[in-house]
Amino acid sequence: MVNSDPLTATFAALADPTRRAILARLSSSDATVTELAKPFDISMPAISKHLKVLEQAGLIARSRDAQWRPCRLDAAPLKKIAGWVDHYRRFWEDSFDRLDEYLTELRSKERKHVRKRRKKQRRR
Amino acid sequence: MVNSDPLTATFAALADPTRRAILARLSSSDATVTELAKPFDISMPAISKHLKVLEQAGLIARSRDAQWRPCRLDAAPLKKIAGWVDHYRRFWEDSFDRLDEYLTELRSKERKHVRKRRKKQRRR
Numbered sequence: 219m220v221n222s223d224p225l226t227a228t229f230a231a232l233a234d235p236t237r238r239a240i241l242a243r244l245s246s247s248d249a250t251v252t253e254l255a256k257p258f259d260i261s262m263p264a265i266s267k268h269l270k271v272l273e274q275a276g277l278i279a280r281s282r283d284a285q286w287r288p289c290r291l292d293a294a295p296l297k298k299i300a301g302w303v304d305h306y307r308r309f310w311e312d313s314f315d316r317l318d319e320y321l322t323e324l325r326s327k328e329r330k331h332v333r334k335r336r337k338k339q340r341r342r
Numbered sequence: 343m344v345n346s347d348p349l350t351a352t353f354a355a356l357a358d359p360t361r362r363a364i365l366a367r368l369s370s371s372d373a374t375v376t377e378l379a380k381p382f383d384i385s386m387p388a389i390s391k392h393l394k395v396l397e398q399a400g401l402i403a404r405s406r407d408a409q410w411r412p413c414r415l416d417a418a419p420l421k422k423i424a425g426w427v428d429h430y431r432r433f434w435e436d437s438f439d440r441l442d443e444y445l446t447e448l449r450s451k452e453r454k455h456v457r458k459r460r461k462k463q464r465r466r
Contacts, residue, residue, distance in 0.1 A: 293433030
């Protein structure tokens with residue numbers, strides 16, 4: 219991830235379920251490394267490595283001075299991800315529109331079919 | 343990326359500027375591998391490798407039968423990314439609220455300062 223652009227660094231940092239779980243934990247409150255490590259069955263050096271990746275991507279901030287160095291979520295890079303993905307919104311919204319059209323068409327066909335059947339029944 | 347969960351596979355696929363550029367190109371129209379390779383100064387095998395990563399993440403689909411196998415964008419995984427990132431929206435919206443509060447406070451302080459100065463001028 220060295221020398222990568224910010225968006226690439228953010229996507230790479232998010233491409234790990236443990237790192238996403240750490241962010242989810244920090245979304246409820248700041249936490250120390252020990253607190254963050256607790257729910258995961260991995261070593262402290264492994265957690266520290268994950269935190270370093272998140273920190274380099276700007277997704278978490280750690281106080282340099284505090285003895286316990288609590289971690290804090292920084293959502294600024296996530297805002298950029300949201301902005302990037304928003305350009306593609308029309309693609310999934312379009313597919314919903316097409317489904318909606320299809321259902322309207324189906325309903326209209328069904329109504330026609332019911333009307334035809336009733337006409338036939340009246341003729342008998 | 344073998345055996346990774348879908349969200350991890352999508353984030354990993356997006357953690358590359360060339361792959362994101364390929365998706366951007368496909369957002370305007372379907373394209374063949376040759377057409378996709380044109381704007382990039384990289385080899386055909388390198389492009390094919392990128393397309394394979396995008397295909398495995400479900401971000402593009404390729405027709406198996408067609409001779410030219412045009413690639414098509416599939417935005418379903420991007421919708422999931424948008425849903426995931428949306429959980430963090432309050433963090434950047436909160437920070438805008440805080441900025442707004444700060445600006446309101448600044449403006450009110452400025453008004454008080456102006457009033458004080460005018461009073462002083464009148465006394466002279």
